Amino acid sequence: MMTLAGAGLNLGAKTSVKTAIEEVYASLRQEILNGELAPQSRLRIEELRQRYGVGSSTVREALSRLLVENLVTTEGQRGFHVAPVSIKDFREIVEMRTLLEARAVRESIQHGDDDWESRFVAAHHRLSKIETEMPGREKATVDEWEIRNREFHNAMISACTNLWLLNFREILYNHSVRYLRISLTERTIPRDVRAEHDAIFNAVINRDQDLAEKLTIDHIRKSVAVMEARKLGET
């Protein structure tokens, strides 16, 4: 059965070791995060079963795993739905992200060794570079910018050892990305974030916990204004 192996891009030479559940899970996850599956839309088992060429319980289990990150909902005897969106929800996500990411930065600064510092410098450099190249040809570079932006934020907090904190934060980060993608018709960097990144970078490198926390909070909060300007459809 090569339906799935063909569907998911598998660049490596070896055949994928993932289970069918994981394949379906990963595929649906991407579609939801990309906004290709509309919020609150129904996820019919039979439909997905045929689309992916797998059994119904495989689909159900894949959907069940999406419950972990809150990307789908399920209720009683009436199936699965793509997680809904609302301004209120987005505000709450942002508030939680500020709380968690601020704390993660503090811990990272406290525990971070040379290794962490160089990872962070490298990530900042990569992000900085693309932010310089971007103006004018946004369309071609947004995808790469998104990746490097994530890597920058990840590197920053990679010396934080609290797995619960990192886990919760990642869930929230992914939801943020989803909201941005859903609300964006033309994908482009929502605002000039370069200066913000540089300021955070300097604060972290100088091991200024208070400043790093403050800048991180401001940085994340700014996305609310952007989202509200785009008038995200309320539920």
Next chain:
Amino acid sequence: MMTLAGAGLNLGAKTSVKTAIEEVYASLRQEILNGELAPQSRLRIEELRQRYGVGSSTVREALSRLLVENLVTTEGQRGFHVAPVSIKDFREIVEMRTLLEARAVRESIQHGDDDWESRFVAAHHRLSKIETEMPGREKATVDEWEIRNREFHNAMISACTNLWLLNFREILYNHSVRYLRISLTERTIPRDVRAEHDAIFNAVINRDQDLAEKLTIDHIRKSVAVMEARKLGET
């Protein structure tokens, strides 16, 4: 098929509306939280399938839902396990709980109306009462104390509107309870918490956000010392 309906206590007259998945999920969840299922122990599908008299995919889906709260783990092609425990993990849970519950109290104090306040007063009264009655006959009252303690904490933050915050906090709270139950041979209240509860109560009622936050943090953190004294088996 009444195997499950008979197993779970169903006091109401109407037949249970829960799905089989939810029944198995709830049952396993309780066993894990109570420490009846040993940390890291394997959860064999076939075994559970027979025990509950359900199909294998029902079991798998129930186990998948336990992934949401991190009560089980799963890896590649080698099944499900009960979530492991460690001192490090417990410390992280406690730290996260302090962070989230402190924030939740602040928001609750800010937004709380009369309704919230009376709910909180009532919950405090109920907890206070059992804490007075307890000394001497701990064994008979711990279960009820646990319930009222939870209700007290829940009522306190019930004016907080951030669903993500409440959701994450509840997961952490449940894990805390699990750790206490696992580490306890004779179930008894770990220490004199009465004064702490009263202090928190007064701070909240006086709408003193800073004090309420501080006391909440201290209150939750104290459990680490208790746990370390009990020398929880490391992984």
Next chain:
DNA sequence: GTCAAATTAAATATCGTTTTTTTATGCCAT
């Protein structure tokens, strides 16, 4: 004509078997 009950259709939930993978056992050569 409207509402409600009954019927039909659609979709979810559940089951038990089959396939695939992993782990344990035993054999042989070194």
Next chain:
DNA sequence: ATGGCATAAAAAAACGATATTTAATTTGAC
């Protein structure tokens, strides 16, 4: 003995058919 290899046993994953439940439609009474 020991280490590697083939084989057997066990377990997980996957499948598709069946049973239940919910939603939609029709029918009938007032």
